[in-house]
Amino acid sequence: MFFWIFQVSLHGFLRDITRTLIQRIEEAFDTFFGGGNNPLRHLGAMGLYFLWIVVGTGLYLFTVLDISIHGVYNSIGHQSRDLWYFGGILRSLHRYASDAFILVMMLHMLREWAYGRYYGFRFYSWITGVPLIWLVYASGIGGYWIVWDQLAQFSAISTTELLDWLPIFSEPAARNFLAPDSINDRFFSMLVFIHIGVPLLLILGLWAHVHRISRVDYLPSRRLMLGTMATLLLLALIKPALSDAAANLALAPVELRLDWFILFIHPLTDITSPALVWSMLLAATALLFLLPFLPHPKAEPVAEVDAANCNGCSRCLADCPYAAITMEPHPNRPGYKIAVVDPDLCASCGICAGSCPSSTPFRRQEKLVTGIDMPQQGVNALRQQLETQLAQLNQGTRIVVFGCARGADIKALAAPDTAVISLICTGILPPSFVEYALRGGADGVMLTGCRTGGCDFRLGDRWTTERLSGQREPRLRGNVPLTRLQLVFASANDDKILAEALQDFRTRLETQAVSADPLQPYFRRPSHHA
Amino acid sequence: MLKPAAATVGQVILYAAFAAFVGYFATAPTYKQIPDDVALIKLSISHLGDRECRKRDPEELKKLPPNMRAPMDCPRGRSDIKLEVDIDGQPAFQTVMHPTGLYKDGISTVYKRFEVKAGTHQLSVRMNDNLVKPGFNFVKEAEVTLKPAQVMVIDFNPDRGGLFFK
Structure with missing residues (x-):
């Protein structure tokens, strides 16, 4: 033993x-x-x-x-x-x-x-x-x-x-x-x-x-x-x-x-x-x-599909890095399809949840239920965490930092004017959360992921970049000012680089004109039937 | 990322290091399996051991079905083969080769490589392929002169008179 x-x-x-x-x-x-x-x-x-x-x-x-x-x-x-x-x-x-x-x-x-x-x-x-x-x-x-x-x-x-x-x-x-x-x-x-x-x-x-x-x-x-x-x-x-x-088999090679x-x-x-x-x-x-x-860390819970909220759009199928999702006939909606997760193949990265069009925090449901979600970091919990932390930001230039748990450690960045939310993978974050944070009171949003080509789940950094730049669904809406968004790809050894990037971002936000920001504040009114 | 020029210089250095690493270990360092003044003697024999057959008498043959009246009654199994090699009067190798196969009815084989100094050597090889009988029924002795790196083979072929050197 x-x-x-x-x-x-x-x-x-x-x-x-x-x-x-x-x-x-x-x-x-x-x-x-x-x-x-x-x-x-x-x-x-x-x-x-x-x-x-x-x-x-x-x-x-x-x-x-x-x-x-x-x-x-x-x-x-x-x-x-x-x-x-x-x-x-x-x-x-x-x-x-x-x-x-x-x-x-x-x-x-x-x-x-x-x-x-x-x-x-x-x-x-x-x-x-x-x-x-x-x-x-x-x-x-x-x-x-x-x-x-x-x-x-x-x-x-x-x-x-x-x-x-x-x-x-x-x-x-x-x-x-x-x-x-x-x-x-x-x-x-x-x-x-x-x-x-x-x-x-x-x-x-x-x-x-x-x-x-x-x-x-x-x-x-x-x-x-x-x-x-x-x-x-x-x-x-x-x-x-x-x-x-x-x-020449009659002679042995010497050198x-x-x-x-x-x-x-x-x-x-x-x-x-x-x-x-x-x-x-x-x-x-x-x-x-x-x-x-050999003994290894226990597997994380895999993605779960909610039949009532899955419209069969196949975006999760397209984004899954490990081919863990297939589309099958929807049990309740004739003519529609539903995503089905193979638990043996699922990496528990949450990239599928980030791709789901139902994952938008602007939905007025008291409890946000999306088409495909991660039990350990659901979009509802993410929205609640964001709302709570936004409410606590009370001074200076308010920045929300979403960071990959496998990249640079973002906990050290937490401050009265900086909210930090750690994600399983950056790819789990639906782009609408960026807009939600900005309209909820943040002056800027910083997203950190693994270095390019270094994503532990292969495609998280790539999909995040493409979604935020409007090249991939779900896209960040065009009305979101990109000046208030900062993407930083930093590994676990890049804490210093990340801290400097945050400081640069803050300086940029503080020096740019407020009139450049066209976004209207948004405060969710809960609805029980959305 | 560095400035493009500096990054390019760095890339060139790293590509060159990769090429040097692959290029060097693709052929170097050189390897010598045997020293310069050494020759090889390869003992390689593949032979079916003998077996003791008995001649059937006429009465015995009569009792057998007509299609099975073979005059000799031979067991399926083959004898082990005893082999000894002396180099310059000194025992260099001794073995008993066992027949292969579940019923011990296959060939017996041996493969052995000896490194000897180049020059003249007295070789003596003795083999008995039927251990029921004493002694050695195949013997080959000769003085051989080997050049550096020369490969000499000790083999066996009943059609060539048994043991032979080549």
């Missing part, structure tokens, strides 16, 4: 340390790239981008490959040597994009673990990601064999020697590489078949991996793609991928220019043993599968 508790707390400690480190590095990258173009905030999309480069260049290499013992070496060598300006570059891109893919895959896994994104509604995505690592390495190692140079010879023998430790072959697979006459042309046909088949399985697995996410980032931003492609091209020109000497991203397992086997390497690989895989079952 003690050991279990120790392990769990050690795991939590390691995860916290790693998360802090990753956050700091990401934020440092933000300084240069900005959130939208920050590669560390789009590792999944970067991985897919590298994969498409590998697939595209691989298709070309397949078309020029002469599938025979000497043919594979000569045909690929011809590309690098005689067609260096095209085939050689494509070959280099194939290699370097493969290495980069493995790099971002590992970083992606590390980042998701560090941010605690492996249990609950993310269980499926995590579990489906684990076998992909095996497929990636099977593709990568097999790819090196096709060239049939000394590195291929070394990798083929080392891999089969490793596989032979498992009781799966009646005859040692390494016998296939005993002498120059041990292999024939058909071996390379099989190799190419596997090297195409396994990546196809990988793509199928990736489809399953992102299946429960809506609006998947299949590619990073155009700017990031261009920058990355330019970098890879430059690398391909400066240091083109070349074959070693041709394989190898090893690709440590893909082939690190061979030296590891040499300095340990096949038994230890298999134990480590299987233990690591089992650990990744078991991670979601």
